Amino acid sequence: MNIRELARRSGVSTATVSRALNGRAEVSEATRARIRRLASELGYAPNEPARTLVRRRSDTIGLIWDSRQESRGLHNPFLLGMLSAVRTALSEADYHLMVLTTPGEEDPDSAYLRAVRRHNLEGVIVLTMPSDDRCLRSLADSEVPCAGIDTAFTGPRTVRVSSDNAAGAQAAVEHLHALGHRRIATITGPPHLPPAFERLAGFRRACERLGLRLPEEYVARGDFFMDSGERAARELLALRRPPTAIFAAGDQMAIGALHAAADAGLAVPRDLAVVGFDDIDAAALVRPALTTVAQDQRALGEAAVAALREMLDAGPAGPKRPAEPRIVPTRLIVRGSTGV
Amino acid sequence: MNIRELARRSGVSTATVSRALNGRAEVSEATRARIRRLASELGYAPNEPARTLVRRRSDTIGLIWDSRQESRGLHNPFLLGMLSAVRTALSEADYHLMVLTTPGEEDPDSAYLRAVRRHNLEGVIVLTMPSDDRCLRSLADSEVPCAGIDTAFTGPRTVRVSSDNAAGAQAAVEHLHALGHRRIATITGPPHLPPAFERLAGFRRACERLGLRLPEEYVARGDFFMDSGERAARELLALRRPPTAIFAAGDQMAIGALHAAADAGLAVPRDLAVVGFDDIDAAALVRPALTTVAQDQRALGEAAVAALREMLDAGPAGPKRPAEPRIVPTRLIVRGSTGV
DNA sequence: CTGAAAGCGCTTACAG
C-alpha cells in the first residue's frame, strides 16, 4: 500500500493525497476527511525514507551516550531516566530518535558527523560525555545542532543542560544547618568534573552565607565511588574536631560515609548526619535511608529537547555560538540519614 | 556531495561508484581503490534514506522498551546494560538502531507495527515488556521478526531471550548448602511473572536434589520490592523453626531481608545468610554486601541480536512459529551476606 | 568491467 494505490482508490491524484495527509490548507475539507478515513482504513502509512529524501529533512534526532561512562556509579542510574524523558519529549514534538553507535576503528573522529549526514539527522542529543571527547569535536564544531546533558560544548550551535549543582549543594547545607549542625564537612568529586566543582562551590557559598566556619580539612577529596567516600569520612571522623554532618557530592560516597560511621560506632543521624547527591536507587535501599539532592532526570531530558528545538526552529540563520546553558532545579529528599 | 558529484570527479558513472562503494565484485580492483580513496577524501557518505528507498531495506532495527516498567526496582538496572549491549551488537552487524515511542492515543494497538512499516524496519527488539501488552500483539502476530528479552511472544517470527532463572536459583541453593545450611527458605516474586516462577521452580528442584526439607511456610510471597522482602523475612524469622538462610528472588527483596535480620538482632551472615538475584547496583553498596545471582546483561543483549539475525537471515521463507528460546547463563557473585 | 536508464515513494513548485 503506497500513495499511488491510495490515490487510485480515493479517485484523486497522489499530489492531493499527499496534501491531505500532510494537513495542507489547500485541500477542501471534504476531500481531506475522505482521504484520511480511507488511509486509516487501509492502514496506509507514508514511507519515511521517501519523505526524507524529497523533503531533505528526516524529523529525526540522533542520540549519543558513552558506554564507557556506564561503569561510573555516578551516571549509570541517570542515563535510563533521561533516555526515557528524551524519548517522550521528542515523540511529543513528532521527532524520531536514532541511536548512534560508539565509533569504531575507522576514522572515529568524524564518525558521528558522518552518521548525522548519512541519515539526514537534524540534531543530536548527547548524554553525559566528557566534553573533550575527540569524537564529539567535529560534531560540535559543525553546524549540526547539539544539546548536551552534563556535556560542555563549545561549538557554534550547541547548548548545555545540567542540574543546578550549586543550588542543590546549598540546599543540603541549609537543611543540615536548620537541623542545628554547625560543623559540616564535605566529600568532593574529582575537581575537574563540572558536577564536582559546582557542588563544592555551592557548598562553600552556603557555609559562608550561614556564617559557618569551614576549616580546609573539612573538604575531603573523593572520586564519586563508595570506597573513596568511606575513606574520606573515616579521616573526617578522626579529626580533632570532627564534623557532626557530612555533605557528599555523590550518593555512592555518601553511602561509604554511612559505612564509616557505623565502623566508628556512630549512630546516624544522631551522632552524624549525612546528605548525598543524585538520588540513585540505592539511596532508598540502604539503612538508614539516605537524604539526598535528587536530580530531575525527566526535567533534564525535557530541557535538552526544548533547547534543541529552539536551535532547530531558529534554523541555520540563528546564533553562531553556544546558547545560554539550561539549568534544571534539584530537589532535596529527606530520609533517615538526617532525621526521622 | 552526492554520488553524482563523486562520479563526475572520479570520471566514471554513478553506477560504477555505487558498485565500488558497495564492494560489488564486478568493479576492477584499481577503479574501486581509486573511488574509495576519493570518497574518503571528500568525506562522501551515501544517503541512507535514498538507499533504503531503492533497496527496500533499511538495515535498521527498532527498539522498544516500556517506560512504565522503569518504576519497578526489578527492571530498572537492566535496561541500560542491555541497551548498550544491543547497540554494540547491532552496530557490529552493521545495523542501525531506531527507538520506537510508547504509543499515544491514536490507535495504539497497531502503532508499533505502523512505525515498523513507515521506517522499513527489518526487525524489532523488545526489552522486558509484559507479553500480554496489547500494543505488542499486532507486531508479534505480523511477519516482522521480533526478539524479546524477558518477553514471551507467541507470533510466527518471534524469539524469547532470558536468563537461566532456574539454574541461577539452583546455584544459590547449592552455594548455601555447601556452606552448611540445611534450613533454607525463599522469598518469591508475583507468581504469574516468568522470572518469579522460574526461580521458584529452580529453588524447589535444588532443595529436592539436595534432600532438603522444604516446609511450605519456607516459601514466602513478595512482590520484588524491598518492603515485601522485609515483611516476608520477618515472618520467616518468626517461625518456630526459622531458616538459617534465605534465597530472595530479587535483590531489592534480599536487601529488605537484610534489614529484617538487623531488626531481629541477627548478624548476617553468622545468624542468617542471604542470597539475592539480579546484581543491581545496590547489591554491592549495602552492608553486608549482597551475595547474588547476576544476570549477564551483555550476553542477553547479544543473544537477542543473534537470535534476531537468524530470523532475518532465514528470511520470510523461514519457520512460521516462535523459535526456541535462548537461555543465557547466570553467575553467582559471592559477597558478605553469605560469608567472607 | 562499465554505462544509460528506469524506478524506489514521496513532495512541491507550476500551471490551471
Place this chain on the structure above:
DNA sequence: CTGAAAGCGCTTACAG
C-alpha cells in the same frame, strides 16, 4: 482546490 510532472539520491537489471 486539483493534477501532471519533475526530482530527491541512490541501486540494479539490462545491454554492451
